[in-house]
Amino acid sequence: MTATHLGMPAFPAAAREAVRDDVLRANLRRATHTIRDKRARAVAELADWDRLRAAGKAVKDHTLRHLDHYLLQLEEAVTAAGGTVHWAADADEANRIVTDLVLATGERELVKVKSMATQETGLNEALEAAGIAAYETDLAELIVQLGHDRPSHILVPAIHRNRAEIRDVFRAEMGGWGRPAPDGLGDDPRELAEAARLHLREKFLRAKVAVSGANFMVAETGTLVVFESEGNGRMCLTLPETLISVVGIEKVVPTFRDLEIFLQTLPRSSTAERMNPYTTMWTGTTDGDGPAAFHLVLLDNGRTDTLADEVGRQALRCIRCSACLNVCPVYERAGGHAYGSVYPGPIGAILSPQLRGTDSEIDASLPYASTLCGACYDVCPVAIDIPEVLVHLRERVAQGGPVTRDGIRVRLRPAHGRTAERAAMRAARLLLDHPGALRAGERLLARARRMRPRRLPGPGRAWTDTRELPELPAESFRDWWTRERGTPQ
Amino acid sequence: MRVALFVTCVNDALYPRTGIAVVRLLERLGVTVDFPAAQSCCGQPQYNTGFRHETEPLVRRTAEAFAGYEYVVTPSGSCAAMIREHYPRIGRKAAAEGRGDALAELAAALAPRVYELTEFLVDVLGVSDVGAHFPHTVTYHPSCHGLRALGLGDRPRRLLAAVKGLDLVELPGAEECCGFGGTFAVKNPDVSAAMGTDKTAAAAATGAEVLCGADNSCLAHLEGLLRRAGSPLRTLHLAEILAATEREPLR
Amino acid sequence: MTSRDVVLGRIRRALGERGPGPRPSPGPAGAAEIPRDYLAVHGARTPAETVDLLAAHLAEYRARVHRTDEDGLPALLADLLARRGARTVLVPPGLPAHWLAAAEPAHVQDRAESTARQLDAVDSVVTGCALAVAETGTLVLDGGPEQGRRRITLIPDHHICVVRVPGQVVDSVPRAVALLDPARPLTWISGPSATSDIELDRVEGVHGPRTLDVVLLGAQ
Numbered sequence: 001m002t003a004t005h006l007g008m009p010a011f012p013a014a015a016r017e018a019v020r021d022d023v024l025r026a027n028l029r030r031a032t033h034t035i036r037d038k039r040a041r042a043v044a045e046l047a048d049w050d051r052l053r054a055a056g057k058a059v060k061d062h063t064l065r066h067l068d069h070y071l072l073q074l075e076e077a078v079t080a081a082g083g084t085v086h087w088a089a090d091a092d093e094a095n096r097i098v099t100d101l102v103l104a105t106g107e108r109e110l111v112k113v114k115s116m117a118t119q120e121t122g123l124n125e126a127l128e129a130a131g132i133a134a135y136e137t138d139l140a141e142l143i144v145q146l147g148h149d150r151p152s153h154i155l156v157p158a159i160h161r162n163r164a165e166i167r168d169v170f171r172a173e174m175g176g177w178g179r180p181a182p183d184g185l186g187d188d189p190r191e192l193a194e195a196a197r198l199h200l201r202e203k204f205l206r207a208k209v210a211v212s213g214a215n216f217m218v219a220e221t222g223t224l225v226v227f228e229s230e231g232n233g234r235m236c237l238t239l240p241e242t243l244i245s246v247v248g249i250e251k252v253v254p255t256f257r258d259l260e261i262f263l264q265t266l267p268r269s270s271t272a273e274r275m276n277p278y279t280t281m282w283t284g285t286t287d288g289d290g291p292a293a294f295h296l297v298l299l300d301n302g303r304t305d306t307l308a309d310e311v312g313r314q315a316l317r318c319i320r321c322s323a324c325l326n327v328c329p330v331y332e333r334a335g336g337h338a339y340g341s342v343y344p345g346p347i348g349a350i351l352s353p354q355l356r357g358t359d360s361e362i363d364a365s366l367p368y369a370s371t372l373c374g375a376c377y378d379v380c381p382v383a384i385d386i387p388e389v390l391v392h393l394r395e396r397v398a399q400g401g402p403v404t405r406d407g408i409r410v411r412l413r414p415a416h417g418r419t420a421e422r423a424a425m426r427a428a429r430l431l432l433d434h435p436g437a438l439r440a441g442e443r444l445l446a447r448a449r450r451m452r453p454r455r456l457p458g459p460g461r462a463w464t465d466t467r468e469l470p471e472l473p474a475e476s477f478r479d480w481w482t483r484e485r486g487t488p489q
Numbered sequence: 490m491r492v493a494l495f496v497t498c499v500n501d502a503l504y505p506r507t508g509i510a511v512v513r514l515l516e517r518l519g520v521t522v523d524f525p526a527a528q529s530c531c532g533q534p535q536y537n538t539g540f541r542h543e544t545e546p547l548v549r550r551t552a553e554a555f556a557g558y559e560y561v562v563t564p565s566g567s568c569a570a571m572i573r574e575h576y577p578r579i580g581r582k583a584a585a586e587g588r589g590d591a592l593a594e595l596a597a598a599l600a601p602r603v604y605e606l607t608e609f610l611v612d613v614l615g616v617s618d619v620g621a622h623f624p625h626t627v628t629y630h631p632s633c634h635g636l637r638a639l640g641l642g643d644r645p646r647r648l649l650a651a652v653k654g655l656d657l658v659e660l661p662g663a664e665e666c667c668g669f670g671g672t673f674a675v676k677n678p679d680v681s682a683a684m685g686t687d688k689t690a691a692a693a694a695t696g697a698e699v700l701c702g703a704d705n706s707c708l709a710h711l712e713g714l715l716r717r718a719g720s721p722l723r724t725l726h727l728a729e730i731l732a733a734t735e736r737e738p739l740r
Numbered sequence: 741m742t743s744r745d746v747v748l749g750r751i752r753r754a755l756g757e758r759g760p761g762p763r764p765s766p767g768p769a770g771a772a773e774i775p776r777d778y779l780a781v782h783g784a785r786t787p788a789e790t791v792d793l794l795a796a797h798l799a800e801y802r803a804r805v806h807r808t809d810e811d812g813l814p815a816l817l818a819d820l821l822a823r824r825g826a827r828t829v830l831v832p833p834g835l836p837a838h839w840l841a842a843a844e845p846a847h848v849q850d851r852a853e854s855t856a857r858q859l860d861a862v863d864s865v866v867t868g869c870a871l872a873v874a875e876t877g878t879l880v881l882d883g884g885p886e887q888g889r890r891r892i893t894l895i896p897d898h899h900i901c902v903v904r905v906p907g908q909v910v911d912s913v914p915r916a917v918a919l920l921d922p923a924r925p926l927t928w929i930s931g932p933s934a935t936s937d938i939e940l941d942r943v944e945g946v947h948g949p950r951t952l953d954v955v956l957l958g959a960q
Contacts, residue, residue: 011677012678019679019680027939031941034939034940035940046782048782054775055775062774065755066755068748068752071751072748081923087742087743087746088743089743089747093743138937156940166938190943196946197946197947204947205856229935229936230947230948231894231933234890234927235894238891239894256920264913271936273801273942275877277929277932278929278948279927280925281927283922283924283925286883286924288852288889289883289890289891289925290889290891290925300743300747300750304747308753329665329666367539370670371681372537372673373633373665374637375637377637391539393539398540399541407746407749407750425540426543429532429535429544429546432498432529432532435526435529442501460675466714466717467717468713468717470504472503473504473505476502476505477502477509478501478526480505481508481512
């Protein structure tokens with residue numbers, strides 16, 4: 001992945017800042033609660049939701065189990081339909097392929113449809129280094145790009161900004177990129193949307209090259225699918241002469257029919273709509289309608305390593321709906337930036353440490369950025385058991401174990417700084433595995449109950465900084481039972 | 490009917506009154522309660538922190554402690570979920586690591602016999618009115634593992650609603666996590682406290698005197714926040730409310 | 741070794757060193773392990789009820805829904821264009837000529853060489869559709885002669901789409917997918933363009949047509 005987020009502090013430290021930011025807390029609370037209730041209503045409309053969810057999971061699992069087969073079939077179908085397929089093993093290679101394709105057109109600017117894959121590879125920065133200007137056209141991406149900001153949500157990258165902040169960014173920055181914001185721009189969302197329309201219009205009308213991602217690729221037909229709302233996707237996918245789509249290899253599905261599942265589950269999970277305003281499906285090139293040249297860049301960048309892990313691979317089922325972010329109580333308080341990745345929230349906490357590895361402080365802390373409350377699993381339209389994968393990755397951090405890196409199976413050692421925790425867990429286990437010692441310990445505690453401190457030193461401080469310790473009982477349950485009932489069985 | 494009580498380590502050491510309440514309640518309903526002394530901790534803190542290998546001896550101990558009992562009853566949704574959901578996984582992983590099927594067999598034998606208290610009352614005993622009396626206003630926080638992993642549904646609220654004198658008020662945002670999360674509470678203390686504070690504020694706003702739950706670890710976190718803030722709202726385990734009668738009121 | 745070989749090699753190792761031996765076909769054999777017991781249609785409706793549902797769902801997402809029959813269509817279209825104040829209207833190559841017989845605005849034919857900028861100067865566009873989906877309030881265009889190229893329903897700010905009812909209306913997404921040809925360029929349209937990017941609340945009207953009139957054409 002990109003270097004953008006390297007050197008991020010671990011999740012708890014980044015989250016602490018967010019928790020103390022009252023504006024951010026209010027923005028996130030408002031947005032996530034709005035969408036949460038709406039999603040629940042949209043899903044409740046479909047009596048067969050659980051069956052659609054099971055079918056979506058099965059399609060993705062089946063595809064992943066035969067991923068090589070379906071990618072080859074996809075390649076053949078796209079090529080037959082007039083497209084060109086490229087393979088990128090990592091982010092750098094994907095960026096190089098796209099840069100070369102753009103340079104070959106002679107153009108020095110392009111328009112972009114919101115794409116997680118190109119955010120992941122840091123494509124915009126790579127293009128900039130090659131002298132190519134990439135204009136984000138999704139409203140939220142535009143807000144992030146104009147604000148020199150980082151995305152904090154998969155679907156709505158500017159979710160951390162409220163309408164007044166967005167107005168300020170538009171007023172200050174639009175002029176530097178093209179058409180300035182209208183005079184006297186207010187903070188009504190309609191006005192803001194209108195300002196974006198005017199600003200981007202000229203870019204759409206003159207664009208010769210576009211870069212997109214895709215929500216799905218159909219192996220059988222070579223069809224790519226982009227779900228969107230604003231029409232910026234349609235602009236990018238149909239007006240330019242050259243279209244370059246960078247898509248993760250896990251986005252393939254076997255048949256056109258499989259889309260009938262995701263066309264029902266993705267919009268409801270994502271924007272809580274029966275259907276999003278626009279979905280574009282294209283198969284290679286069509287004479288006289290849309291781009292004359294179409295390039296598909298298939299991106300690995302850690303996905304095959306993720307595929308090699310039998311528990312972790314379910315993360316590759318993800319269709320990037322962001323329902324798990326919207327329902328997550330930790331995301332709601334910590335905000336997306338604390339996750340130090342273009343993939344924030346619960347899915348990010350299992351995806352980033354698999355795509356990037358668990359070496360950095362931020363990646364090693366992500367599997368712990370959850371209470372394991374399970375709300376994410378409940379809403380996931382492809383039934384990714386995020387808590388299961390979180391615990392699995394915690395093992396990787398705490399115990400080490402086998403893992404695949406760049407296609408090579410290696411054995412990880414426990415992460416640095418886990419020695420004390422490991423010793424404590426071992427001591428606790430030894431105590432708990434010896435009820436005699438446990439009982440002695442409980443009695444010792446009971447005798448010390450009057451000394452209950454208000455603040456604990458060391459790691460215990462994290463508890464007593466905000467909470468009282470529980471009052472210690474005069475005797476344990478074990479002792480009560482013995483006193484009342486005699487020796488236990 | 491004879492059952493084994495799995496009191497859990499937290500209740501044993503910190504909340505014995507919950508264990509005592511379960512014993513009184515079950516005995517009142519005609520159930521014979523055993524307390525196998527070999528039990529200790531289900532291993533959840535180790536497992537959820539990533540120390541699966543350290544968990545294995547506790548899986549073995551727990552499975553062996555409750556061998557032979559048709560019903561193992563526990564007043565903790567999260568410990569029940571640990572056994573039902575994670576013990577089989579731990580067994581499978583041990584087998585996959587070439588350490589034999591013994592652990593998987595122990596886990597498979599134990600998991601279906603473990604019942605969270607409200608499941609046992611409603612599903613096995615078939616009661617929702619347990620003859621309790623508790624003349625107070627109560628709001629109920631359904632802890633995540635009970636709610637989502639076990640799917641307890643409205644069982645706890647049905648039991649509470651049948652308690653004589655009890656005025657049950659709905660907790661807004663009840664399904665949202667309280668922020669405890671085991672070691673999350675100390676690994677991510679700021680987010681944990683922020684979540685807990687929102688939860689206690691929602692509970693206080695209901696005007697209830699008692700914030701009731703079915704997992705004392707979550708309640709320890711909420712109680713700690715409430716005490717620190719000097720709130721008059723008190724936390725109580727569901728079992729203690731269900732154990733209370735007109736003759737033997739709570740405390 | 742090419743990156744293609746690298747990636748395919750990693751996949752095969754990740755899946756357990758399986759060689760290129762027998763594979764499940766993407767057809768019946770592969771499909772067999774995917775449970776498709778989800779509903780083909782949600783609920784039972786008469787054709788008229790299905791059309792009503794389409795109308796309701798279109799309207800919910802701020803499309804303006806009108807009903808007429810063949811005789812009333814030219815006048816309705818003329819009226820919609822007039823109310824909009826349109827001076828020019830884009831016409832797909834195969835649009836029935838009588839549809840716009842009563843319309844005032846000058847007809848603009850979409851030609852291969854028409855640039856995006858030229859289309860941007862046109863006020864409105866009138867098209868037919870491939871089908872419409874009642875359960876989701878969706879119109880699907882497939883580039884047929886009554887619909888034209890994808891760009892003509894995108895650039896003008898006002899789109900009038902005529903749906904023949906009940907003939908072109910299907911109940912559900914699965915029914916629609918079964919009828920569509922993936923080799924054609926497909927555009928699924930559900931209401932005018934919108935965004936949820938400001939505080940996750942839906943606002944209509946961004947880059948695509950901000951006004952969507954849908955005419956349900958059938959027996960009155």
